[in-house]
Amino acid sequence: MEMGERIKERRLAMNFTQEELAQKLGLQKSAIAKYENGRVENIKRSVISKMADILECTPSYLMGWESISNEEIGGTFQENIQKLLPKKHGVLIKVLGRVAAGIPIEAVEDVIDNEEISEALAKTGDFFALQIHGDSMEPRMCEGDVVIVRQQNDAESGDIVIAMINGDDATCKRLRKYRDGIELISNNPAYKPMFFSNEDIINKPVKIIGKVVELRGKF
The missing domain is CATH 2.10.109.10 (Umud Fragment, subunit A)
Structure with missing residues (x-):
């Protein structure tokens, strides 16, 4: 499951609309839509951490790090995020x-x-x-x-x-x-x-x- 799918899954489980989640994060609704559609190039560590608190899960769960092998984990925060984003051809x-x-x-x-x-x-x-x-x-x-x-x-x-x-x-x-x-x-x-x-x-x-x-x- 991609990061965007995990965000959407937790948002729906918490019964939040995209607009409600955006307000809690201090973001525009369009930002949540981009996260869920996998159109995000960069995402701040602070946003992931705050989102995980709001959605009552861990940052690791949202980012899907349990689906990455131990050999792959170990890069920078942004490099690990890139491994979870859809590959562009x-x-x-x-x-x-x-x-x-x-x-x-x-x-x-x-x-x-x-x-x-x-x-x-x-x-x-x-x-x-x-x-x-x-x-x-x-x-x-x-x-x-x-x-x-x-x-x-x-x-x-x-x-x-x-x-x-x-x-x-x-x-x-x-x-x-x-x-x-x-x-x-x-x-x-x-x-x-x-x-x-x-x-x-x-x-x-x-x-x-x-x-x-x-x-x-x-x-």
């Missing part, structure tokens, strides 16, 4: 330190880490992650941040894209489309927009290799 993608021209994404060997994306997102295309270098996209994107990128060779005006210019390493910029060409725009006003005519796009060349769909800031 995701898809691992490579985090690349750089993307060089002429090398297919799947062949890039400069892999520095992995990131997880949801199965739902993974079904919408092929993805890779790229570590941001430099300050051209500050303050929104900083050195060391990671962007999740869907591989595609075009994007809409206003999208943030990963582009290749002059066969150099990939760069992250905001795309602006015009009838006679495109602009690649930095967030940092210290960097001027780069305009490329339709002829430049073909001859340099300028190639879009993906659209940024998510930013994951790193400390």
